[in-house]
Amino acid sequence: MFEIKHLSKIFTGSASKVEALRDVSTTIQDGDIFGIIGMSGAGKSTLLRCLCLLEKPTEGQILLNGKDLAHLKGKELLEARRQMGVVFQGYNLLMQKTVAENVAFPLKLTPYKKDEVEKRVAELLELVGLADKAQSYPSQLSGGQKQRVALARALASNPQVLLCDEPTSALDPLTTKSVLELLQAINKKLGVTVIIITHELAVVKAICNRMVVIDGGRFVEQGDAAQIFEHPQSDVARLLLGKEE
Numbered sequence: 001m002f003e004i005k006h007l008s009k010i011f012t013g014s015a016s017k018v019e020a021l022r023d024v025s026t027t028i029q030d031g032d033i034f035g036i037i038g039m040s041g042a043g044k045s046t047l048l049r050c051l052c053l054l055e056k057p058t059e060g061q062i063l064l065n066g067k068d069l070a071h072l073k074g075k076e077l078l079e080a081r082r083q084m085g086v087v088f089q090g091y092n093l094l095m096q097k098t099v100a101e102n103v104a105f106p107l108k109l110t111p112y113k114k115d116e117v118e119k120r121v122a123e124l125l126e127l128v129g130l131a132d133k134a135q136s137y138p139s140q141l142s143g144g145q146k147q148r149v150a151l152a153r154a155l156a157s158n159p160q161v162l163l164c165d166e167p168t169s170a171l172d173p174l175t176t177k178s179v180l181e182l183l184q185a186i187n188k189k190l191g192v193t194v195i196i197i198t199h200e201l202a203v204v205k206a207i208c209n210r211m212v213v214i215d216g217g218r219f220v221e222q223g224d225a226a227q228i229f230e231h232p233q234s235d236v237a238r239l240l241l242g243k244e245e
């Protein structure tokens with residue numbers, strides 16, 4: 001379980017101050033497919049970067065299974081990072097390495113032996129439907145296939161939580177559908193909690209059970225996704241849903 005408590009993030013420059021997150025709180029339960037939706041600049045990526053420990057919050061707590069991530073150090077911090085698989089916008093694949101080498105990459109610094117790594121990579125490529133592309137290079141893949149490699153790589157260390165930043169924003173509608181189905185299968189088969197950052201309402205509608213709407217660094221609405229779609233309370237949710245009069 002992820003608990004976000006009174007989280008704030010302020011970026012301070014020499015002449016400016018941006019409040020990217022303002023006192024946001026929510027709980028993400030194990031097994032959720034949790035959507036974080038908002039317009040451009042709302043604070044979505046900042047939140048994701050705080051959750052995966054790439055950014056230090058200015059205030060507040062992020063608890064993973066009751067442990068405050070901000071206060072972890074050394075081994076405990078590494079272990080917490082290993083609990084989280086992250087898929088960034090643009091996939092971040094290593095272009096000079098094969099698909100199999102990309103997926104194996106996070107296992108390099110682990111005690112896995114060579115044959116165990118090979119077995120794990122084969123399982124993961126099977127899971128994402130790319131068993132036949134193991135020896136291909138990223139430049140030989142479509143956008144949807146690259147996204148699948150990024151997902152397989154994020155799952156390599158058996159994380160409890162998979163964080164995805166705009167997982168379908170560069171994909172056509174059919175490819176989007178297949179990637180979303182894959183995320184659903186990962187959630188069901190592996191029991192991985194999935195957190196999706198998106199500006200696309202259709203993505204949340206397709207697979208999320210719970211959601212927050214973020215605007216200007218604040219959570220303006222949160223709860224059961226179906227209920228929010230049925231009765232949006234915030235202006236932003238109504239705007240995104242096209243229900244604005």
Ligand SMILES: Nc1ncnc2c1ncn2[C@@H]1O[C@H](COP(=O)(O)OP(=O)(O)OP(=O)(O)O)[C@@H](O)[C@H]1O
Nearest residue numbers: 011018020038039040041042043044045046047199
């Ligand atoms: N490193 C940084 N330094 C200063 N300001 C930042 C930094 N990162 C983000 N911001 C600011 O914080 C606010 C939130 O940005 P963020 O990238 O989290 O939004 P977003 O919702 O992910 O937007 P998009 O959908 O366009 O990616 C913006 O005003 C942005 O300019």
